[in-house]
Amino acid sequence: MFSGKKVLITAGPTYEPLDPVRFIGNHSTGKMGFALARCLAEAGAEVSLVSGPTALTLDHALVHITPVMTADEMFAACAKVAPEADLWIFAAAVADYKPKDTATSKIKKSDASFTIELVKNVDIAATLGQQKREDQFAVGFALETDQELENARGKLLKKKLDMVVLNSLRDPGAGFKHDTNKITIVKAASVEEYALKNKDEVAQDILESIKAEWACLQK
């Protein structure tokens, strides 16, 4: 069903540099995005995987990886591919903020305390959502600790997503660093809860749920 479809996937963290040796980042490993890329390629889709820094590799003729560092670089790479992609999957843990200034030389310590001013990063999913066409399908992820369903539904609307894969940090074995994940899939008219599974099985569940919802796959 995914054969011949063009898919854009974001994965991994972004690193926002403070100086040539330091950055602000997060614990995302990229496993979920890479698992989705592999499953989709095995199903015959042509995958553009835009990934922040990760230790993972993926060698498949149908997967083209663009490695990026910052949210701005990730956005630029996605903007090139997004108009031609049928399916967008935003699995990256994009840093919400970046340092206002990046020093060109290593910042030296002094006796005074040190304050970093942060400015907001581009919201890749929301910005691309503004130009999403009827025939395109967008999937986002949300990692929440409180008011999970309400927040996930908010992201669905705000970012013009067709589906949000919700991870709750309350579930042991879910989220960053684990090989397993426990997800709830939130769509405009439904909520589906899944059991704790490994990330390859979770990727299959996500693809099945996309198939059930995406009108162009029903034809």
Ligand code: CTP
């Ligand atoms: N996302 C994105 N660009 C950003 C931030 C988030 O593309 N700058 C995407 C993520 O890849 C994910 C979705 O938006 O698919 C939700 O990310 P999340 O961090 O949960 O939501 P935020 O809108 O950043 O809100 P908050 O972190 O305050 O919950």
Ligand code: CA
């Ligand atoms: Ca965020």
